Amino acid sequence: MRDKAVKYFLLEAGNLSAFTGKFFSKWFKPNYETSEFLKQCYVIGVGSLPLVGLTGFIMGLVLTMQLRPFMIDYGVESQLPAIVGIAIVREIGPVITALIFAGKIGSSIGAELGSMKVTEQIDAMEVSGTNPFKYLVISRVMATTLMLPILIIIGDAISIYGSYLGINIKGNTSLQFFWSQLYDSLEFRDVLPAFIKTYFFGFAIGIIGCFKGYNSNKGTEGVGKSANSAVVLSSVAVFILDLLAVQITDLMGFN
Amino acid sequence: MNEKTDHKVVLSIEHLYKSFGENKVLNDFNLVLNSGENVVVLGKSGSGKSVLIKCIIGLLKPDSGSIKVFDEEITVLSNSGLDKIRERVGFLFQGNALYDSMTVKENLEFPLRRHWIKMSKEKTNELVNQALEDVGLAQTLNMMPAELSGGMRKRIAMARTLILKPEIILYDEPTTGLDPITGKEIVQLMVDIKNKYNTASLIISHDMNCVKLAGDKVAVLIDGKCYAFGNYETLSKTTDVQLKRYFE
């Protein structure tokens, strides 16, 4: 039983690596599917915006309201914008947004490619002289890689605005003061690593969704499975990448 | 490219073997298709008919044997070489394989993408309309595949196959899953297409109507081999027990 699980894990990891390798080998060759890429950017980016905005807003608001009593107890209430801002920009914003994104986009890519595979639409593309890997996989992975960082920036901004409102529920802080507090405490080394890792999150979510869909098993059950495992695997990947990112930035002295 | 009438034999398959693990699906299969001829391949479910035509179009790699399409050995071709052949060979999938996120128009334009840059908008529209008229569904241009009935989807899939005026068409069970009347219409369409464009076709089917009306020759696939080959009249009078079951 355990042997089987280990074997399955290794096989899956090997196949995912090969799939990623194929992505790069095709990616380096020019003539991209530009219109499909732009369409995916729109679908993936604009489509996720309401969800990302809503969750970001609630997160900023709630985080502020939860932290506030403690900050008052320790007499550092004025530090609230700085604490919340750092938490959001460095960690909570990227990870929560990436998880929401994995749930929404990872599953839809997994299901879409899965059903295309099962109904032979991918084979039909191949026969029609269009490379399905380029058309479907490269355009989607590039779209998730480029769109997630943008979504995270927007999500962070909305979150911080939520936090500002949260402070103002029981108190009175001007936006200007809030902003200057935040601006003084946030440093370049907080923002840059947090920003860079989001590209890796986006890439991982896209490639895992495509991998799961592209290798879907026959039958409708196979489609559901690939959508489901795309979400699970890409969510785990986000956490693992986050862990790696914090280790690397630590080693580089950015922390 | 232009010497299409020079070819007598457009497709020849010799000693084709293909297995999946222990499952020997094709086992020394041989077949010849001449230009302007319709050959029907009969065989029961799971006998490897789909595997056979997927080998012909290069979607599956056979284990050994030779497949020559227009005198070109496709088992050794590179991707770009294979593309050149695929331009001239139409493939109708068993399940239609229409792109369900695209409209009928976009579906039909998809095979034209390979000529993307060279082809003008007018030419594209002309080809799309022509193909839709050939299958009698001009009014569906902007509909989605999900809005069409099974028979209509089959016709759209045929239109998509036809749009590049292929010299060979491979039909994978074109009438399966349709009611007998619609099935007959599809068979009639296949005959019309053949007469209009003088294509050669390999038709996979177990529909006797299809065999009688559309097939010039019949090949019976049993145990991975081409068990019998001939015209319908001869084969239907057979006394061979194995064969007889197919013609009752």
Ligand SMILES: Nc1ncnc2c1ncn2[C@@H]1O[C@H](COP(=O)(O)OP(=O)(O)OP(=O)(O)O)[C@@H](O)[C@H]1O
């Ligand atoms: N990709 C594959 N991997 C493993 N086995 C396969 C694969 N494709 C087909 N087979 C096996 O090959 C055999 C023939 O399948 P095929 O789809 O060609 O049948 P068929 O003659 O087209 O049947 P039907 O009339 O039901 O369409 C089956 O036993 C099937 O399990």
Ligand SMILES: [Mg+2]
């Ligand atoms: Mg089949």
